[in-house]
Amino acid sequence: MTTLEGSPAVRRLTAWEPTRLESLAGAYGTPLYVLDLDRVRENARRLESAFPDAEILYAVKANALSDVLETLHGEGVGLECASAGELRRAVAVTDSGADVHYTAVNPPARDLDIAVEAWEEHPELTITAGAEDTIDRLEERGYDGRLCLRVNPGIGAGHHEKVQTGANAKFGVPAERAVDVLADAADRGFDVVGIHAHVGSGVSSDQLDAHREFVSRMGELARSVTEAVGDLEFLDIGGGFGVPYREDDAPLDLEAVADATREAVGDVDAQLTIEPGRYFVADAGVLLTEVNTVKDARETTLVGVDAGMTTLLRPAMYDAYHPIRNLTADSSDTERSREETAQTIAGPICESGDVFCADRKLPASERGDLLAIGNTGAYGYEMANQYNSRPRPASVVIDDGVARLARRRETIDDVTRVERES
Numbered sequence: 001m002t003t004l005e006g007s008p009a010v011r012r013l014t015a016w017e018p019t020r021l022e023s024l025a026g027a028y029g030t031p032l033y034v035l036d037l038d039r040v041r042e043n044a045r046r047l048e049s050a051f052p053d054a055e056i057l058y059a060v061k062a063n064a065l066s067d068v069l070e071t072l073h074g075e076g077v078g079l080e081c082a083s084a085g086e087l088r089r090a091v092a093v094t095d096s097g098a099d100v101h102y103t104a105v106n107p108p109a110r111d112l113d114i115a116v117e118a119w120e121e122h123p124e125l126t127i128t129a130g131a132e133d134t135i136d137r138l139e140e141r142g143y144d145g146r147l148c149l150r151v152n153p154g155i156g157a158g159h160h161e162k163v164q165t166g167a168n169a170k171f172g173v174p175a176e177r178a179v180d181v182l183a184d185a186a187d188r189g190f191d192v193v194g195i196h197a198h199v200g201s202g203v204s205s206d207q208l209d210a211h212r213e214f215v216s217r218m219g220e221l222a223r224s225v226t227e228a229v230g231d232l233e234f235l236d237i238g239g240g241f242g243v244p245y246r247e248d249d250a251p252l253d254l255e256a257v258a259d260a261t262r263e264a265v266g267d268v269d270a271q272l273t274i275e276p277g278r279y280f281v282a283d284a285g286v287l288l289t290e291v292n293t294v295k296d297a298r299e300t301t302l303v304g305v306d307a308g309m310t311t312l313l314r315p316a317m318y319d320a321y322h323p324i325r326n327l328t329a330d331s332s333d334t335e336r337s338r339e340e341t342a343q344t345i346a347g348p349i350c351e352s353g354d355v356f357c358a359d360r361k362l363p364a365s366e367r368g369d370l371l372a373i374g375n376t377g378a379y380g381y382e383m384a385n386q387y388n389s390r391p392r393p394a395s396v397v398i399d400d401g402v403a404r405l406a407r408r409r410e411t412i413d414d415v416t417r418v419e420r421e422s
């Protein structure tokens with residue numbers, strides 16, 4: 001087992017200088033998301049070096065901040081979008097449809113209208129349909145552009161059952177029907193360019209067998225489609241690459257994943273495409289939050305903070321673990337260090353599940369302390385919401401070492417403004 005300070009998740013968290021984070025919290029308030037764009041670039045380069053022959057897209061849903069999209073576009077990474085809103089962002093950043101994919105999941109009519117409008121302006125856009133209905137609805141809107149089919153490969157993987165998509169009926173056309181669906185789409189005049197599937201999110205090294213089986217099914221399918229329907233431009237195997245969250249999690253062996261992918265896909269005459277989200281951004285982000293309450297709560301010490309499940313939903317939704325560091329009681333500084341106690345850290349939301357950790361050993365907290373919650377760059381702000389009429393937090397980015405406000409903190413007026421508007 002790796003030591004606490006030596007584990008990848010905590011090494012990233014301790015790479016942040018406490019005084020720097022303290023000054024950001026002082027300048028912008030808490031709760032505050034901080035994202036290191038330099039780390040995002042490093043992660044992009046790591047992916048590019050493990051998958052030199054693949055086309056790489058970024059799954060915008062992990063963190064849609066324009067600064068992130070601009071940064072990754074600058075690194076030559078394409079953008080995969082899950083909604084009309086993400087598509088609008090992607091097209092605004094790229095000013096093009098090239099290397100922009102819209103993956104429609106039970107798309108609302110308005111989303112399809114916006115996607116088709118985007119295609120009319122940028123015909124290089126690719127739309128991925130996950131149901132025959134979606135293809136019909138695109139045709140009804142006059143779309144006959146680049147079409148990719150999302151299939152359901154019948155195998156899932158990922159860090160929690162709620163994020164395993166590959167065998168979930170909601171996602172994709174059953175793989176065994178793909179050849180017929182694509183043959184029909186080609187007959188109807190669509191430009192059939194690819195097939196796609198996504199096994200799930202947060203796939204770790206110990207799920208490599210599931211990854212291999214998934215990719216091998218996709219390779220087989222690509223060969224069948226090519227034979228029966230015609231050449232495919234690309235085979236998109238989705239994203240899902242896991243990152244370490246716990247102190248004893250090993251980092252994902254990206255080279256091993258890349259080797260397994262190449263081997264499992266076999267001989268396919270189509271561009272391999274991957275679209276990770278989490279891997280690019282998770283470890284580039286921390287959430288800063290201030291302690292406002294410390295109380296003896298019978299069997300634990302309850303520490304109340306100003307971030308909650310509305311700021312970072314993952315612990316409440318998936319029982320997800322995030323490393324936490326008390327920056328005020330910094331253990332690397334003897335003057336600041338404090339004895340460790342078992343603490344339950346909870347937010348201000350009126351829900352029992354509004355808890356970031358239970359009985360975790362951390363330096364004894366005091367009111368006013370600044371805590372950093374690590375690995376919050378992916379699915380952090382994106383899943384934030386306004387429950388309890390709570391405004392969403394601000395986001396700061398660090399770019400080339402320099403910090404700047406990327407998104408201001410919402411106000412209570414922002415929360416109520418949309419009511420009674422005509």
Ligand SMILES: Cc1ncc(COP(=O)(O)O)c(C=O)c1O
Pocket residue numbers: 059062080103165198200201202203238239240241275276277278279
């Ligand atoms: C279609 C699709 N592509 C890519 C991703 C990105 O997943 P991750 O952030 O786990 O890489 C997701 C999310 O799970 C997805 O649904």
Ligand SMILES: N[C@@H](CCCC[NH3+])C(=O)O
Pocket residue numbers: 061163165201202314378379
């Ligand atoms: N929101 C999930 C990932 C889901 C990805 C979207 N299919 C998480 O935080 O782990």
